[in-house]
Amino acid sequence: MKVNFKRVLILALAVLLQVGCQKQKTTFTESDIKIIPQPKELTLNQGSFIFDADTKFVVTSDTQLQAAQILIDRFKTAAGLELELTKEQPSSNFVILKDNSQLGAEAYTLVVGDDNIVIEASGLSGFVYGIETLRQLLPVAVEKNTVSADVSWEVPNVNIADAPRYKWRGLMLDVSRHFFEKDYVMKTIDRLSYLKMNTLHLHLVDDQGWRIEIKKYPKLTEVGAYRVDQEDKHWNARPRAKADEKGTYGGFYTQEDIKEIVAYAEKRGITVVPEIEMPAHVSSAVAAYPSLSCFETPISVPSGGLWPITDIYCAGKESTFEFLENVLVEVMDLFPSKYIHVGGDEATKTNWEKCPHCQKRIKAEGLENVEELQSYFIKRMERFISSKDRILIGWDEILEGGLAPGATVMSWRGVKGGLEASEQGHDVVMTPGSHCYFDHYQGPQDSEPAAWGGYTPLSKVYEFDPTVDGMSDEQAKHVLGGQANLWAEYIPDTDQSEYMIYPRIAALSETLWSPKEGRSWNEFTTRIIPMFDRFAAMGINYAQSVYTIREEAIVDENTGAVSVSLANEIENSDIRYVLNDGDLNTDAVSYDKPIQITETTTIKASYFENDKPLGAVFEKTFKYHKAVGKKVTYNTEVNDRYQGAGATTQVNVLRGTKNFHDGQWQAWLAKDMEVVIDLDEPTEVSKVSVGALENQGPGIYYPTMVEVWTSDDGQNFVSAGKTERAYAATGDATIKDFEVTFEKKSARYIKVKATNLKQTPTGGGVFLFVDEIIVE
Known part of the structure; x- marks a missing residue:
């Protein structure tokens, strides 16, 4: 028999071209499936389905059409594909929506195979949820409002049976x-x-x-x-x-x-x-x-x-x-x-x-x-x-x-x-x-x-x-x-x-x-x-607060050393930090254990992804001063609801935040704050700062005056100075240090008084929140 080698060569080339033009499919793993909320039952199978310009949606009712239209519109916007609707089922390359009266009102099943996708539900909600699940299986680009080129619109083969826990x-x-x-x-x-x-x-x-x-x-x-x-x-x-x-x-x-x-x-x-x-x-x-x-x-x-x-x-x-x-x-x-x-x-x-x-x-x-x-x-x-x-x-x-x-x-x-x-x-x-x-x-x-x-x-x-x-x-x-x-x-x-x-x-x-x-x-x-x-x-405009660093600081009351732990909401996060003037982008080191501080130090930290800081940068200064860890006597009683961290709250290096429930603030309701700090021995001092919080919504107001006295014996006090601030209507929560500066002098005891506004403009009682008293 005479062989037509030219014809065989052409056929072989055609087969090779056809194979070469076939879409290369992805091998999916369970970690590739990121559906929220998590389906009730999901099985991952081998293979995948790829949407293209010839993919058809098969619907037989207006209810099914409404659900299908959600994804059809997405493909038009994000992929530039005009996917056809039909009532007749093709032999392959289709998504079909089928009524199933055995399913609950919001339940659905989704079966993805190599050449078709089947969504079953008993009503609109089930079909919509099936479509939305399919949408989450597609590449992220399907969510964009501009056409993305060079995207394989591929989803893994899965069997999903899903229904809500609550109605x-x-x-x-x-x-x-x-x-x-x-x-x-x-x-x-x-x-x-x-x-x-x-x-x-x-x-x-x-x-x-x-x-x-x-x-x-x-x-x-x-x-x-x-x-x-x-x-x-x-x-x-x-x-x-x-x-x-x-x-x-x-x-x-x-x-x-x-x-x-x-x-x-x-x-x-x-x-x-x-x-x-x-x-x-x-x-x-x-x-x-x-x-x-x-x-x-x-x-x-x-x-x-x-x-x-x-x-x-x-x-x-x-x-x-x-x-x-x-x-x-x-x-x-x-x-x-x-x-x-x-x-x-x-x-x-x-x-x-x-x-x-x-x-x-x-x-x-x-x-x-x-x-x-x-x-x-x-x-x-x-x-x-x-x-x-x-x-x-x-x-x-x-x-x-x-x-x-x-x-x-x-x-x-x-x-x-x-x-x-x-x-x-x-x-x-x-x-x-x-x-x-x-x-x-x-x-x-x-x-x-x-x-x-x-x-x-x-x-x-x-x-x-x-x-x-x-x-x-x-x-x-x-x-x-x-x-x-x-x-x-x-x-x-x-x-x-x-x-x-x-x-x-x-x-x-x-x-x-x-x-x-x-x-x-x-x-x-x-x-x-x-x-x-x-x-x-x-x-x-979603929040990235889950990345934000939260600190937990513990003070050793014997040594005054501070141990600072850093974390965010994500377990095993890549958190990196620098101290003082370090640059987070170039100098950051990985956080793997609490940071020990024994002198005034600023910590800057961030969550890192792909070697770049992501989310809000954490920055906090732990300021050491001459009163750290010293004995504090309270001449006016602290409010029962806001006791801070105890008797050393005002001199423990840790500062209260804008969250007045953070456990670091001490408060006085309609009373002045008056405390005496024992520095243990005569010490040269020239400045006292009192940290205060104002958040007028819940009735927290700045002091109207801060006064400082010094003493050698704890009985006879001499005025060192004062600072005044008249009441002013404000909005957002703010923190301010009220500073009293004076000529350098030697003293063992420091008395500090912060005057409470006593009454709000509408007649309610005023909270005075204080933390920390810094002696320099």
């Missing part, structure tokens, strides 16, 4: 204290869906702004949505505007805006829960309609902090309930949510105690006191909301005086309210301030932007569990889930809002979705760090 997985956005435009709310909805959260709680009403259009009461937005612009001042240093002063700062959502937000959320499996506060936190409504209050006194919309909250709805007037029912009818027409949040928290009832209408109501209803009047108020609103086939939900204060029969409780003052409500057979959403308040600091206060207070780092959020130890099985059934709350007093813009939400919301999403067994903080960090790259690609 309420939420975030509360306070849009009252600072207003955020519709577009930001919709971005937040996208990101919640990405992390399999399913509830957006919109705090639409508070003292500082009414944010939803109510057509029957136009003044709620004409007047109540705007306040006098004092954004240049700290939240708690803004004076109350006059009643007739026109507000210019604020905004509101029209009813069309709300419809658009709700529809957008529904397509992503998110329920939007509206909150219409009552009976307190309603100064914005009272400013618009003074007749809603007990005494009908005209007021302005507050520009900032307000306490106590006395301008509340009158519980004695029928017109109050008529107003609220009319408002809620319009609200319920806009929000299909099963739950309607009515607030119910922090009502100061002093006006109710004096109001003839309220007292008449108490008598007519056979109530004992104003607490029971609040219960009457909430129970009456609960009956109205129930009549509309909705469920009233409120903060745990709605328990006071007796809980309405059909109400659900959102427990924020710890877990006590949730325990009590679930014991009574009520559903609860757990949102304790200790773990779920995202307006708290997430890193050392000295290195973070101003926040409300408290300390809730990423690792603490990850410890959250809505089901509390001590709950019976029956109580546990009433736990719907949990929620993060971002109160916005200190959140002036969307950048800051993102900073406070991310990455903490990712930690919360896992605690609410994933099985408790098998989860660990250290393992979670191996997934959250890569998630930062996705957040960055999305354009999110």
Whole structure:
């Protein structure tokens, strides 16, 4: 037989070209899979699937189409691929969405094979979550808003069966204290869906702004949505505007805006829960309609902090309930949510105690006191909301005086309210301030932007569990889930809002979705760090506080030596440091054991990644002085709540931070501080500095004067000098050293007095916080 060698050569070359043009596939390992929240069941198989221009999405319903469109849009934006939709299943290279009525409402299965991907669910939420999981298996570039070239859009072959642990997985956005435009709310909805959260709680009403259009009461937005612009001042240093002063700062959502937000959320499996506060936190409504209050006194919309909250709805007037029912009818027409949040928290009832209408109501209803009047108020609103086939939900204060029969409780003052409500057979959403308040600091206060207070780092959020130890099985059934709350007093813009939400919301999403067994903080960090790259690609201003160095310092009271330990939230971090004038970029050495200090020393440290410092730089000076470790006698007693580190607090080298709960501050409430330091022997001195903290929000003020005396015998003291500072309204927490300098003299005893302001401008008691007294 004659062989056509030319033909054989051409065929061979064609085969070689075909093999050469085939995509080189990646060999994936389990460490390559970084899904948050962690799926319930996941098996990694050999092989992978690669998306290309010919990949098709197979859908047979509008529900499936809505979910598929999320990823189709991502491919168009990030890869420039126009992926085709079809109802007919091709032979290969496709993603198919299939209905499976056997799966729960939010459950899904995802099976990735070499030539197809199958997502099964029983409804929209399950399909959305399957798509979002597939998205997290793709390269980070899929999150970008520009086309990335030379990316292999490859995902590993996996079998995933997934379903949530809890059915309420939420975030509360306070849009009252600072207003955020519709577009930001919709971005937040996208990101919640990405992390399999399913509830957006919109705090639409508070003292500082009414944010939803109510057509029957136009003044709620004409007047109540705007306040006098004092954004240049700290939240708690803004004076109350006059009643007739026109507000210019604020905004509101029209009813069309709300419809658009709700529809957008529904397509992503998110329920939007509206909150219409009552009976307190309603100064914005009272400013618009003074007749809603007990005494009908005209007021302005507050520009900032307000306490106590006395301008509340009158519980004695029928017109109050008529107003609220009319408002809620319009609200319920806009929000299909099963739950309607009515607030119910922090009502100061002093006006109710004096109001003839309220007292008449108490008598007519056979109530004992104003607490029971609040219960009457909430129970009456609960009956109205129930009549509309909705469920009233409120903060745990709605328990006071007796809980309405059909109400659900959102427990924020710890877990006590949730325990009590679930014991009574009520559903609860757990949102304790200790773990779920995202307006708290997430890193050392000295290195973070101003926040409300408290300390809730990423690792603490990850410890959250809505089901509390001590709950019976029956109580546990009433736990719907949990929620993060971002109160916005200190959140002036969307950048800051993102900073406070991310990455903490990712930690919360896992605690609410994933099985408790098998989860660990250290393992979670191996997934959250890569998630930062996705957040960055999305354009999110996420916090990197998890990298920030925290120090723990111990003083040897015998020698005065300080041992400084450094750590951040990530186990086995690459932490490097320098001393004094060293340069972190060129001189840093690895931290592997506590740093010993015996003289004035500055430590600078940072977390390193790829040999470069990342995150905030830690810098602290440990200043040695002539009084270190010496005996201190307290002529005025320290407040029981703030004892510092004991009798040597003022002379132990360690300095208090802006976090007044850090254990280094000593405090005096409405009293002057006066101490005597024994230097053991006559010592030359010429300067004494007193470190003090000011944070006027919680009532901490600088001293108005610091005085210093010296003595040789501890009995007869001679004035060395003083420094004075008049009271001034301030905002953010600050630390200042009050210095008294004098001619060099010999003395064994130093007496120091810091004069307390005694009373705040509003009449409250003043805390004086001091640390440390430095003698030079």
